[in-house]
Amino acid sequence: MSQRVKRGDPRLQVEDITYAGETGDISAHFARPKGKEKLPGVLVISEIWGLVPHIEDVARRAALEGFLALAPDPLSPLGGTPDDTDEAVKMMRGLDAEETTKNLVAAVEYLKTHPQSTGKVGVTGFCWGGGMTNQVAVSTPDVQAAAPFYGRQPALEDVPKIKASVLAHYAEDDERINAGIPAFEEAMKKASVEHEIHVYKGTKHGFYNDTGQRYHEEAAKLAWGRTMALFKKKLKT
Numbered sequence: 621m622s623q624r625v626k627r628g629d630p631r632l633q634v635e636d637i638t639y640a641g642e643t644g645d646i647s648a649h650f651a652r653p654k655g656k657e658k659l660p661g662v663l664v665i666s667e668i669w670g671l672v673p674h675i676e677d678v679a680r681r682a683a684l685e686g687f688l689a690l691a692p693d694p695l696s697p698l699g700g701t702p703d704d705t706d707e708a709v710k711m712m713r714g715l716d717a718e719e720t721t722k723n724l725v726a727a728v729e730y731l732k733t734h735p736q737s738t739g740k741v742g743v744t745g746f747c748w749g750g751g752m753t754n755q756v757a758v759s760t761p762d763v764q765a766a767a768p769f770y771g772r773q774p775a776l777e778d779v780p781k782i783k784a785s786v787l788a789h790y791a792e793d794d795e796r797i798n799a800g801i802p803a804f805e806e807a808m809k810k811a812s813v814e815h816e817i818h819v820y821k822g823t824k825h826g827f828y829n830d831t832g833q834r835y836h837e838e839a840a841k842l843a844w845g846r847t848m849a850l851f852k853k854k855l856k857t
Contacts (some may be wrong), residue, residue, distance in 0.1 A: 621759075623673060623674075623677040623680075623808050624677055624680075624681060624687065624830075625677055625680035625681050625683075625684060626680075627676070627680070628721065629680065629684075631654060631684060632651050632652065632653060632654060632680060632683050632684065633651070633652050633653070633654050633851075634649075634650070634651045634680065634683075634693050635650050636648070636649055636650070636708050637650045638696075638729075639692075639726060639727060640732040641692075641696070641697075641722070641723035641726045641727075642719050642722035642723050642726060643696070643697040643719050643722075643723060644696075644697065645696065646692050646693065646696040646697075646723050646726065646727070647667070647671070647692070647693040647696045647700060648670065648690050648692040648693060648727065649675075649676040649679050649690070649691040649693075650672075650689070650691075651676075651679050651682070651683035651689045652678045652687070652730050652736065652807055653683060653684070653686060656736065657736075658736055658737060658738045659686055659687055659736060659737065659738060659739040660687055660688070660737065660738050660739075660740040660741065660742065660855035660856060661687060661688040661689075661690065661694075661728075661731025661732065661734065661737050661740070661742070661849045661855075662679075662682045662687040662688070662689045662690070662731075662742045662743070662744065662851060662855075663690055663691075663724065663727050663728055663731060663739070663741065663742070663743040663744070663745075663747025663750075663756070664678050664679045664689055664690065664691040664723060664744060664745065665694075665743065665744070665746070665748075665749030665753055665756070665765075666691065666692075666693075666694060666745070666746070666748070666749050667692075667746045667747040667748055667826070667829065668709050668712050668713075668747055668748040669705050669708050669709065669712075670693060670694060670695045670700075670701030670702075670708045670711070670712060670773060671693035671694070671695070671698075671700075672692060672705075674699065674829060674830075674831045675691050675749075676691055678691070678746075679691040682744075682848075682851075685848050685851070685852070686733055686769045686771070686852075687742075687851065687855070687857070688731055688736060690727055690730065690731055692723065692724065692727050694712065694715060694720055694723070694724075694752075695708065695711050695712065695715070695721075696723070697715075698711050698714075698715075699717070700727050701712075708732055708791060709794060714746065715753075715855075717778065720752070721752065721755045721759055721839070721844070722755065722759075724752055724755075724756050725756060725759050726819060728741050728743065728760055728762050728763060728856065729760075729762070732832070734738050738855075739754075740764050740846070740854075740855040741762060741763055741855070742763065742764060742765040742766065742767070742784075742850070742851040742855050743756050743757065743763050743765075743766050743767070743784075744766070744768070744779065744847055745768060745769065745771060746768040746769040746770070746771075746826075746828055746829065747770060747825065747826060748770075748771075749769075749771070749773070750768035750769045750770050750771020750772070750789075751768070751771040751772035751773075752771070753766050753767070753768035753769075754766070754768050754771055754773060754774040755771070755774060757774070757782045757784045757786065757845055758774045758775075758778040758781045758782055758845045759781075759815070759842055761783040762784065763783070763784040764773055764783075764784055764854045764855055765784050765785045765786075765787070765850050765851055765853075765854040766782070766784040766785070766786050766787070767786075767787040767788075767789065767846075767847040767850060767851070768786075768788050768789070769789045769843065770789065770794055770797050770825050770826070770827075771788070771797070772797060772800065773800040773801070773803070773804040774804075776807045776836075777825060778803070778809040779804070779807035779808055779810075779811050779813065780807075780810075780813075781837065782808070782811070782813045783814070784813075784854075785813075785814040785850065786808065786813060786814070786815040786855050787814070787816050787818075787846060787847060787850045788801075788804075788815065788816070788817045788818070789818050789820065789828075789843045789846075790817070790818065790819045790820070790841075791819070791823040791824050791825050791826070791827050791846075792819055792820060792821050792822060792823050792824075792826065793823065793824045793825075793836075794814075794823075794824065794825040797825065798819070801817065801819075805817055812826045814854060816846075818843065818846065820836070820839035821839075822836065822839070823836045824826070824836075825840045827839050827840055827843075828840045828843060828844065
């Protein structure tokens with residue numbers, strides 16, 4: 621599917637920026653509604669392929685919902701996401717997990733302190749980015765809402781650190797990732813973390829990505845709608 625929200629959409633201000641991360645300057649795609657109204661931020665974390673046009677499009681979709689949307693390039697420390705997807709995956713797998721998490725936490729700080737920000741921030745991510753969404757939620761109290769899509773769960777001992785409301789989306793046919801759901805759910809209950817978990821019937825890992833073969837339109841729309849509803853509730857009130 622072609623991109624839903626074009627880079628030149630007249631309703632948005634879209635730019636490529638850099639922000640200060642743990643490893644130096646991090647490149648990111650930044651989209652926000654035109655105008656001077658103060659808005660909450662939404663961090664969009666990519667899949668294992670890095671910052672590709674689809675993820676930039678997702679950030680613009682979030683911006684149209686009334687957010688300052690930032691999609692960082694996790695491969696910035698290695699020169700940025702290459703066009704070759706196989707090479708990108710290899711590079712992503714070589715990233716230092718701790719440094720990468722800190723680079724994403726720095727993105728939360730960028731959104732929180734942006735002159736046009738209300739100071740509230742949500743985070744969402746897909747596949748690899750779903751796992752990193754969970755890591756960001758345990759790593760900073762500055763996130764009010766987290767919506768991981770089919771992401772690896774955080775270490776159970778870290779769950780009590782989560783201050784955000786968690787809305788976790790999973791595919792029905794995703795055995796490896798789903799094996800961690802029961803323990804994650806139990807840990808959130810014990811730690812009194814506000815949470816919802818949804819498993820979407822008839823879907824496979826990656827069902828939100830409308831440029832991929834596993835795209836499931838009905839589930840994607842439902843999961844996105846739930847995510848935006850959570851962000852509006854927790855970040856705009």
